[in-house]
Amino acid sequence: MAGILTPQILRRLEQFQLIAARRAKSSAKGERRSRARGQSVEFADYRNYVLGDDLRYLDWNLFGRLDRLFLKLYEEERELPVRIFLDASESMAFGLPAKFDFARQIAAAIGYVALCGFDRVSVHVFPEPQAVQESELAGYTHQMAIRGALRGVRGKKSSLQYFSNLTALRVGGVADFNSAMKRGVLESRQAGVAVVLSDFLDPAGYEPGLMALVGRGFQVNAIQILSPEELDPSTFGDLRLVDSETGNLQEVTFGRYRLAAYRQSVANYVQRLREFCQARGAHFFSISSGEPIEDLLLRQLRTSEMWG
Amino acid sequence: MNFLTPLAFWFALSLPVVVVFYLLKRKRVTRVVPSTLLWQRFLAETQASAPMQRLRHNWLLLLQLLLLLLLVLALARPFFAGKAGFGRLQVVVLDASASMQAVDEIPSRFERARKEALALVDSLASGKGGQMVVLVAGANAEVRQSATSEKAALRRALEGAKVTDSPTRLAEALRVAETLIRDRPDGEIHLFSDGAIPELAEFETRDLRLVFHKVGRGSRNAGIVAFDVKPNPEDVAKRALFLSLANHQSIPVEARLELAFDGQLIDTKSITLAATNTTPAVFIASQSRDGVFTARLVVEDDLAADNQASVVSLLPQPVRVLLVTRGNRFLEKALAAAGPNVELALSADHSAVDEGRHDVVVLDDVAPSEWPKGNLIAIHVAPTNWFEGTIGELDSPPIVNWRNTHPLLRFVSFDSVQLAKALSVKPPSWGISLMDAPQSPLLIAGDIGRQRVVWVGFDTLESTWPLRISFPIFIANAVDWLNPATAKAEQFLVKSGEAFRLPLTSPVTEATVTGPDGKVHPVTVAPQASEFVWGDTGVQGVYRVQLGTNRLAFAANLLDAAESNIRPRETLDLGRFTQVKATTEKDANLEYWRWFALAGLAVMLGEWWWFHRRTA
Numbered sequence: 001m002a003g004i005l006t007p008q009i010l011r012r013l014e015q016f017q018l019i020a021a022r023r024a025k026s027s028a029k030g031e032r033r034s035r036a037r038g039q040s041v042e043f044a045d046y047r048n049y050v051l052g053d054d055l056r057y058l059d060w061n062l063f064g065r066l067d068r069l070f071l072k073l074y075e076e077e078r079e080l081p082v083r084i085f086l087d088a089s090e091s092m093a094f095g096l097p098a099k100f101d102f103a104r105q106i107a108a109a110i111g112y113v114a115l116c117g118f119d120r121v122s123v124h125v126f127p128e129p130q131a132v133q134e135s136e137l138a139g140y141t142h143q144m145a146i147r148g149a150l151r152g153v154r155g156k157k158s159s160l161q162y163f164s165n166l167t168a169l170r171v172g173g174v175a176d177f178n179s180a181m182k183r184g185v186l187e188s189r190q191a192g193v194a195v196v197l198s199d200f201l202d203p204a205g206y207e208p209g210l211m212a213l214v215g216r217g218f219q220v221n222a223i224q225i226l227s228p229e230e231l232d233p234s235t236f237g238d239l240r241l242v243d244s245e246t247g248n249l250q251e252v253t254f255g256r257y258r259l260a261a262y263r264q265s266v267a268n269y270v271q272r273l274r275e276f277c278q279a280r281g282a283h284f285f286s287i288s289s290g291e292p293i294e295d296l297l298l299r300q301l302r303t304s305e306m307w308g
Numbered sequence: 309m310n311f312l313t314p315l316a317f318w319f320a321l322s323l324p325v326v327v328v329f330y331l332l333k334r335k336r337v338t339r340v341v342p343s344t345l346l347w348q349r350f351l352a353e354t355q356a357s358a359p360m361q362r363l364r365h366n367w368l369l370l371l372q373l374l375l376l377l378l379l380v381l382a383l384a385r386p387f388f389a390g391k392a393g394f395g396r397l398q399v400v401v402l403d404a405s406a407s408m409q410a411v412d413e414i415p416s417r418f419e420r421a422r423k424e425a426l427a428l429v430d431s432l433a434s435g436k437g438g439q440m441v442v443l444v445a446g447a448n449a450e451v452r453q454s455a456t457s458e459k460a461a462l463r464r465a466l467e468g469a470k471v472t473d474s475p476t477r478l479a480e481a482l483r484v485a486e487t488l489i490r491d492r493p494d495g496e497i498h499l500f501s502d503g504a505i506p507e508l509a510e511f512e513t514r515d516l517r518l519v520f521h522k523v524g525r526g527s528r529n530a531g532i533v534a535f536d537v538k539p540n541p542e543d544v545a546k547r548a549l550f551l552s553l554a555n556h557q558s559i560p561v562e563a564r565l566e567l568a569f570d571g572q573l574i575d576t577k578s579i580t581l582a583a584t585n586t587t588p589a590v591f592i593a594s595q596s597r598d599g600v601f602t603a604r605l606v607v608e609d610d611l612a613a614d615n616q617a618s619v620v621s622l623l624p625q626p627v628r629v630l631l632v633t634r635g636n637r638f639l640e641k642a643l644a645a646a647g648p649n650v651e652l653a654l655s656a657d658h659s660a661v662d663e664g665r666h667d668v669v670v671l672d673d674v675a676p677s678e679w680p681k682g683n684l685i686a687i688h689v690a691p692t693n694w695f696e697g698t699i700g701e702l703d704s705p706p707i708v709n710w711r712n713t714h715p716l717l718r719f720v721s722f723d724s725v726q727l728a729k730a731l732s733v734k735p736p737s738w739g740i741s742l743m744d745a746p747q748s749p750l751l752i753a754g755d756i757g758r759q760r761v762v763w764v765g766f767d768t769l770e771s772t773w774p775l776r777i778s779f780p781i782f783i784a785n786a787v788d789w790l791n792p793a794t795a796k797a798e799q800f801l802v803k804s805g806e807a808f809r810l811p812l813t814s815p816v817t818e819a820t821v822t823g824p825d826g827k828v829h830p831v832t833v834a835p836q837a838s839e840f841v842w843g844d845t846g847v848q849g850v851y852r853v854q855l856g857t858n859r860l861a862f863a864a865n866l867l868d869a870a871e872s873n874i875r876p877r878e879t880l881d882l883g884r885f886t887q888v889k890a891t892t893e894k895d896a897n898l899e900y901w902r903w904f905a906l907a908g909l910a911v912m913l914g915e916w917w918w919f920h921r922r923t924a
Contacts, residue, residue: 229341238336239338248344252350
C-alpha cells in the first residue's frame, strides 16, 4: 500500500463510511442519498400522478384502496464529492515527522474511506509548484501531472494509484491559503465534504478561505497539523527566527520561564480557530504531527461523526 | 544628599560605554521556523499583558546602566545629613575653644556645633551596635562620655559641655580620638569646629578618618592678642603697657581702647585698626601699688572673649645682685648697667654669700664652700653634683650653635666670639643648653629644685665675649630672667586653660582661689608640695589666691592671635600634604557608598540570574 498507511489502519478504515450531514448534490450517480428523486430502493415520498409519468412507479395497492393514482418516489443515490485541500507549502516540511507527511497520511486515509464508499475524491494541493529553472522543469512537470491525477479519483481500485501519487508530492512555495480555498470553491461544481489539511499559519489569516468553503455549502472539516516543535519549542536564548515561507525575521528572546506563556499563546490561537470553525458548523481538529495518526483517524474523526 | 568625592562623577563617562557594548552585543542565533506567526502572536500577547514589556528589549541595557550608575554613585561617596548612621564607633570632638564663642552663628558657634553634634547622636544607629564617644576640646581634651550607644548619656555629655576662653588644643583631643579608633576600622572622628586650629602636622601621615563639620560664617572680629606690662624705660616711676590689637577683617575698624587699674578706668584712647593687621598700642600709667591692669577693646565684633585682657603688675622692686669675683670689670659694669633697679654688691670672697639677702648671686670663677640657695649665675665653676661624669677641659672650642629663641639670648649673638678654654661637661637633665661646642654645652639655663641657674662653661676673661655688645645684653637678660620678681610677673600671667603654677617658698596647707565669677574654691595643698597649681583657668579674668596669709592675684587671658582670627576654615591642614575638607552639610554626614556598592552587586547578581534564566 505504498507505505503511506499501514495495512491494519486500512483494514479498519474500510469499515468506515463518510457521514454527510447534507444530501449529496453531485450529478453523477453514486451511493449517497440525495435530494434528487430517481431510481433506488429507498422510498422517499408519494405524489399525485400526472399525465406522462412512468406507470411502473404507480402504487397499485393505494390505487386499489383509494381509487386514486399515486406515484411512488424513490431517492436517487448520488456520489459524495470529497475535496481534500492539502497544504504543501514550505512550512509543512517541518516537524518530526514532517507535518506534510502527517497531512498526506490523513489525506490518504480520508481519500481511502471515500473511495471505498464509491465517492469521488479530489485533492487540491496548494500552492502550485514553481518552476524557475530549466533543470527543475522535469520535476515540475511531474508534480503538475501528479496534481492533475489527484483532481479526480474514483473507485476503490484507484486507491493504490492515489496513494502513490500522494507519496510523490513535494512541498515548496508560499501558501496563499485564502486564494487556494476560493479557487477550490470556484472549481467545484457541487458542494460536498471539504477536508482542509493545513497548519493554518498564514499571515493573511484563514477566515476568508474557510468562509468561502462554508458559503459554498461544503461540509468543512478543518484539520490543523502542528509540529511538536511549534507546540513546545526546545530552543532557547536570543533567537533570530526566519520564516520559512516569507523570510520574515522575528527576533525573540526565549527561555523556559516563558514556555507556559508561549503554550498559552498557541492554545489561544488554536482555540480561536476552533471557535471560528464551530461557529460555522465546521468540524475542527488540531493535532500534533508527533502524535499517533490512529488516534485521529480511528477515534477523533469518528467521535465527531465525520465518518462512522 | 551630598558627595564627598564629586569628581567620581567623571566615571559616569563610562555609561555610554555600556551603550556601545549593548550595540555590540552578541549575535542572535538564527533559526528557520515554519512560521513566525505563532511567535508574533506570542509576543503580541505577552506584550499586551505586561505594559513594561515595551522595555523588554532594553532590560539588559537598563540593568547595566543601573549597575554603573550605582557604582558611580558609590564612588562619589554620597552622604545624607542627619539620617540613620551605621558607623560602629563615632568619636565626636566638640571644639570648646574661645573662637567658638563667636556669635556669627545664632546663638553662637558653640551652640550650633552642639546642635549638630546632638543631631549626630540622634542619627546613631544604636540598635546596630553603633557607639559614640564625646570629647570636648577646650583648654584640654576631656572625654565627657566614653564609648556607649546610650543616646541619653551622649546627649547629657554634650549638653553639659561648656565653652571656654582658652585657645584650641585640638591636637591633644585628636590624639585621644585617634587612639580610640585606631583599632576600629569602622571608627570615625567627627570634629565640630570652626577650624581655627594651628598645627596638626603630626597627623599628616596617619590615616585619620576625620569628618570635619565646619561651623561659623563670618570673620568679623578684632581683639587683643598681646598684653604686657614693663617698667617705663624713660620714667622708672611709671609703667608702660604694651598691647597688640589684631583686626582680622578686610576693612579697617575704629575702636576705643580703655585701660583700667583694679577696675578703675584710668585711660582711654581711640584707635584705628588696620585691615587684616596687627596694631600696637602703648599706655603709660603710674602705679602706686600692686594691682591689675585691664585693657578693654570697645568694638563691634562677633567674638567678645578676646576684647579684654588683664595683667598683674607688681611694683618694681630693687634687684639685689651679689657678684663674687676675683676681679672682672667687664662683668661688674655689665651687671651695674643691667637695669635701673639693680643694686650691685661686690665680694671677693664666697664667705660673703648671705642667704636670702640677694636675689641673684654671680659666681665668677669662684667656687664657694657653701653653695647659695638663691638664683645663680655660675661662670666657669662646676659643682660635681650638677653634672654627670667627669668634667674636662676644652682648648679653644668653636661655638657651633646657640639658641636665640630663649629669653636669655634675646638680641644676643655669638658671632666673632672666640674662647680660649672651656669646661667640658655632659648635658645635664636639669637645664637646656643654649650654646654648644661640638663636644660640650657651653651655656646652660635651668632650674635645680627651686633654684634658677645660668651656667657659663668658660671664663669670660679667657674669651673675646666681654668685648662684644652681646655680653652686656646677655647679662641684662640673665639678671632679668633670674630676678624672682620677673619670674613672679610671668607666673601671674597665664593663658586661659593653662595651669597657674606658683613655687612655694614655705609650706602651705590651706589655700582658696576666687575665680573671675566670684566663686571661692578652697584648695588643700600637700605639705611637701613644692608648688601651688591651679588648673581651672578656662574662664579668663583675674583669679585671686589666698595662700596661707599671702594674698596674690593672677590673670588668665586668651591673648592668642590664631584664636582671634575667627574666619572659619574650609579645610583642615594636616601638615603640608594632607587636608580635610569641611563638609558643607551642617549636620552629620553619613556615607552611603556601601549601600550603593551593595545595590550594584545585587543588580549584577540579578542580571546574572536573569541571564541564566532566560537562556537556560
